[in-house]
Amino acid sequence: MTEWLIWLSWPLLLAGMFFFISGTLGVLRFPDVYSRLHAVTKADTLGLGLLAAGLALRSDGWQPALLMLLIWLLVMVSSATACQLLARHQREFDSDGGAETSASQKPEEQHDQR
């Protein structure tokens, strides 16, 4: 019974790792902030969900699985919010014509969401 659940978890874990790695590659390789945000939030959220599903198949009971599901939901909501805030900051920065204090303008708002 548990043996085949462990085998079933491998594809999920490997797919999760694949999405994390491709999200990281996207951050490193994509040209602008928007596409980088796209890569990091979408790919990482999916990767985390797959990892959580894979680990849930290996967990002892339903409580750890439920906990991981809740954590995944929280991360999903917070990364979506952080992505929107960062993108909006970048858009305002772009429409300002790029003031020199780009990094320091609204650091609190950006940081709070992580």
Place this chain on the structure above:
Amino acid sequence: MINADLLFDLTLILLLLGLAVAAIHAPKLYTSIVMFIVFGLMLALTWARLGATDLALAEAGIGAGLIGVMLLSAMGRSPPEPASRSRPLQHIASLTLAVLVLLLLTRAAIPLLDASPLLPQQVAQELDNSGVSHPVTAVLLNFRAWDTLLELVVLLLALLGVRQLQPSTGPRPQAWPLLVAWSRVIAPLVVMVGGYLLWSGSHAPGGAFQAGVVLAAGVVTLRLSGLLPNIGWHQWPLRALVLVGVALFSLVAATSAWLGEGWLAYPREWSGGLILSIEIAATLSIAAALTLLVIGDTEELAA
């Protein structure tokens, strides 16, 4: 064949060292701060890897989270940084100092490797008398409660020191609607998690500092999104909240010295309740003090 644990630990060590160097030597202050925050998260992971969950929680909350916000807001207030000059003599001096400190620490740490530590056994023996079932909380609030009392005093002194400097900021920009909505969503979660951490401190990792940090982070978010009214030192409830931890702790210490067996030696049947009330007061004080440290009360000073 290297096993997976060792590989993970070595990667973590290399990451820590790399991030530490990057935080100090990054060309821009902003990069340094981001590196410092990531360093704090990795350090929290290291503590968790060593089995010190309490420290991991505190490091992630205070070291990476709140100090990161403090550094970023300090950078927002400070004038643009001057171009950094390379001073080789200074680098050599600091490198020598670092090597000396490393040698001293290594000399202090090597005897610990093969000596069997006595303290965990002593704590385990006395745990039943402490009033709580989590050894870390027993040490922090019973066996070595004096240290924790002084930590609270240090936090209070830091807050007073920052108040003397009276940092000034302009008016805060209008918060975006998404941030406001998000703050509304997470505020109840913050209260729940903070309360859980405080409550679980008696039997599992958690406690006053961790709960205080979570509450402070929630208050800071609400304040930044403009959902809370201006918080300032001039409000006496806030001052009372900042002081209540140290005040209750000192009161317990003085009472136990006067009526009981000695300074901070709790009567056995009372110790559970006393520890819980001190933890609650300390959580409120830590949350209030950290909130004031991060967002300050500059608007009323500027007015």
